[in-house]
Amino acid sequence: MTTAQPPETEEPDSEEPGAEEPGTDEPGTVRPGGRTARVRAAVLRAAGDALAEHGFAQLDLADIARRAGVGKTTVYRRWGTVTGLLADLLADMARTSPRTETGSLLGDLEANARLVRRTLADPRQGRLFRAVIAAATCDERTAAALHRFYESRIAEWEPCARQAVERGELPQGTDTHEVIRAVSAPLYYRLLATGAPLDEESAHRAAQAAYAAACAGAYVREHTGVYEAQG
Amino acid sequence: MTTAQPPETEEPDSEEPGAEEPGTDEPGTVRPGGRTARVRAAVLRAAGDALAEHGFAQLDLADIARRAGVGKTTVYRRWGTVTGLLADLLADMARTSPRTETGSLLGDLEANARLVRRTLADPRQGRLFRAVIAAATCDERTAAALHRFYESRIAEWEPCARQAVERGELPQGTDTHEVIRAVSAPLYYRLLATGAPLDEESAHRAAQAAYAAACAGAYVREHTGVYEAQG
DNA sequence: GTACTAACGGAACTACGGTTCCATTAAGAC
């Protein structure tokens, strides 16, 4: 959100074979320094603000351009659509922040639950997440960026579950990523589906439930050997 | 979705005190018979189809009117906005369908998990749910309709958990609604956030995890007496 | 059956999100 670097680097080369000139790049790739970088940072910042205020549907790029102090032509040229901009914003949000370590699995799960709850319950962040998730339901690129975002967040916390397996606290064969996901799931379900409050107790329950289920072997990989990989 | 009856009956009388004429009702309330009912049914059906095909953002009411064989003026007059129409659609979806009863809590939770998984994994239904949830992030009325929808679905399955408490299978003081919600949560988390596949194993895990957590007392109401009610 | 009018629907209209054009600014190479 603060600094900026080239986005959309994972573009799969070309959508249709033999389109336009082969070497033509997106704007912003040849001279990514000074102004270009400032524009990108300002626009992503403004996009986050606008999303948090209006939500996904009521959003138009002209408003974002105005907030960013940038011409709307620039925004349309660089990102094209609201969902395209959000995909870039998600890539920017995906950079990991160091997690706390409490030494015990239950303690780490509680810490994770509190962090997720606090993020989703925060007015600005909560709206931002809801908006981004809504956008992902409308656009494949945004959805892919969202999945990468959660992959990186889950991977960041997974070691605490893996260590618990290694020291015998959780059963052998436990899908450790799934343990971490289990902490977030009930909190997101409240945020998006039921609208139940995201209070401290909901976070505590989420961590306790994930821990109890993991100990009972609910996340041990079963039958098929298909789901070995992280998935 | 098939039959139709007056929607928006839970309208809180008037938004602003002293607006327009006091007795003027929404169109469709004075002569709700024949044509009006057919129009409503056709439009809701078409809205579901269009949502499943295009998603929430790419939707316009003129297209829905065309599919329904109805004038677009009528759609705008009756529902006004996409989110307003979706709120009505959700009210229509909220009517409960009888659930299966297997006699054991784990069996019922498994049945619920399979039902939810099948619904969300179905191409049409899955898109429909994602679209409706996306719409709910953008509009308060739609969000309220969505919450009512899940309230009714959860309430439909809650008895199996309550009976389990009564016969001592689950601890006294367990929040039985929360047990049911715990089954859906990981499946919705996959659908909306991580994009992980909604396969049979995910449903099995969801039920197993909810059961294990409930047995371990993770859903027992704690500390504060504030959360006695269903919430 | 007739009368009354709620509700519908086609067509013209409006407003605004999104695009195109081109002059201006400044990044990067030397």
Next chain:
DNA sequence: GTCTTAATGGAACCGTAGTTCCGTTAGTAC
């Protein structure tokens, strides 16, 4: 410093989602 041209931004433009107008259709009362 100069030169080249990538990138920006204002202004005019366009297409379509959403509105208004008003004549037509058909529920409901009698």
